[in-house]
Amino acid sequence: MSGPECCSNPPVLNPNGGAGHVEKLAALNSYLTGSPDSNVALLLISDIFGYEAPNLRNLADKVAAAGYYVIVPDFFHADPYNPENTNRPLPVWLKDHGPDKGFEDAKSIIDALKSKGVSVIGAAGFCWGAKVVVELAKSRLIQAAVQLHPSFVSVDDIKGVDIPIAILGAEIDKMSPPELLQQFEQVLTAKPGVDSLVKIFPKVSHGWSVRYDKKDAEAVKAAEEAHQVLLNWFAKHLK
Template sequence: MAGPQCCELPPPRDHPPVGVGRLDAFHDLTAYVTGSPEAKVAVILISDVFVFEYGYRKLADKVAEAGYYVVVPDYFNGDPYVPDQSNIQDWLKNHSPEKGFEDSIKIIEVLKSRGISSIGAGGFCWGAKVVVELAKGEDLKAGVLLHPSRVTVDDIKAVKVPMAILGAEIDRSTPPELVKQFEVILSEKSEVDSFVNIYPGVAHGWTVRYDETDETAVANAEVAHKKMLEWFKQYVV
C-alpha cells in the first residue's frame, strides 16, 4: 500500500513547466511528449501521485536526447494528489495503478500506430506498479522501477521482460528487505535479465522529488537517471 513516505515532499503547485517538448493527446489523456516524432523507439515515464509534469519534463528531455520518443502521461486528468486536500487512500480509489495499466495499454496502441516498434517504461512510486503490470505481458521491451510502491513479490514473479529496480536505503514503502526479495526472485528467472540495487543514503522519491539547489541530492538523482537510461539503451532498441 502507499505509505506516508509516498506523500512527503510534494512539488510546488505553482511551478512553471520547463521543457522543450509539447503536450499531446493519447485517447482521453494528455501527455508531455519530447523527442523526434520520427523515432522508432519510445519510453513512457509514469509518475508518482503528484503533478505529472514536475520533475519529469527535464528528465524526459534527457531521455529523448538519447534518441527516444518520450511520453509522460497525465494519468490523473488534472487531479493529482494534494496532501492537504484529500486522504491518499480515498484518492487512490479514483486513481488506481490498475486504471493506470489500462490507460497505458491505450497509450501503447497509439505509439504503435505511429510507427513505434520498441517501447520501454520507467515507473516512479505509484508508476512502478503500473510498469510491473505492463511487464507481465508482451508490450514492453524493458522496465525500470524507481523507489516502487505497492509492488509485491507475486508481481515480480510474473515479470517477463528485462527489469531494473532502483531502491532506496531509507524507504518505508518498499524497504530494502523487500527489494532484496525482489532481487532473489529475479535472479532465479534465467529467462529475464535484471538489475537490482539499493542506493545508500537516499529516501523514497529521491529520483524526482529533490531540492535542485542541493548538490548531493542532484548527484544522487543523476546516478539513478543514468542507470535507467543505460537499461533502456541496452534493451529498448
C-alpha cells in the same frame, strides 16, 4: 499500502515546464518530448503528483536527448494528489486513481504509439507508476522496464515478469524497504533467461530520483546516478 513517504517533498507543478509540449494521445493529455519519428518510445509514468512535476519533465527531456521519443501521460486526468486538500487524503484519492486504472490507460497509450509506427517501447515508473510498469511488464506490452522507488509492487508481481527489468530502490524506504527489494532480486536471479538489476542506493529516501531539491548537491548527484542507470538499461535493451 500507502504512507507518508509517498507524500514527502511534493513538487511545485508547472504545466508549461520542459522543452517538449503537451498534446492528446489516446484521449490523455501527455507531455511529449524528443523525435516523434523515432521508432523507439519510452513511457515515463509519474508518482502521485502527476505529469507536471518539473524534475520529471526535465528527466523526460534528458531521456529524449538520448534518442527516444518520450511520453509522460496524465494518468490522473488533471487531478494529481494534492497534500493540501484535507478532504481527500491519500487513501481516498487512490480510490479514484488506482494503478489498475493507470494500467488500462497505459494500454491505450501503447496502442496509439504502435499506430504511429513505434515498434519498440520501454517504460519507467516512479513510486505509484512502478506498479503500472510491472503490470505492463507482466503483460509483455513493453520490451524493457525500470522501477524507481516502487510502491504497491509485490513479490508475486515480480514473479510474473519475464522481460528485462531494473529496480532502483532507496536505503531509507518503508514503502519498498531493502529487505523487499532483496526478495525481488532473489526471484529475478532465479530466472536465468531474464536480464535484471536490483540496486539499492545508499543514504537516500523514497522518491529521491524525482522529488529532490535542486539546491542540494548531494540529492542532485544521487538522482542523476539513478537517471544514468535508467539510460544505460534502456540503451542495452531497447534496440
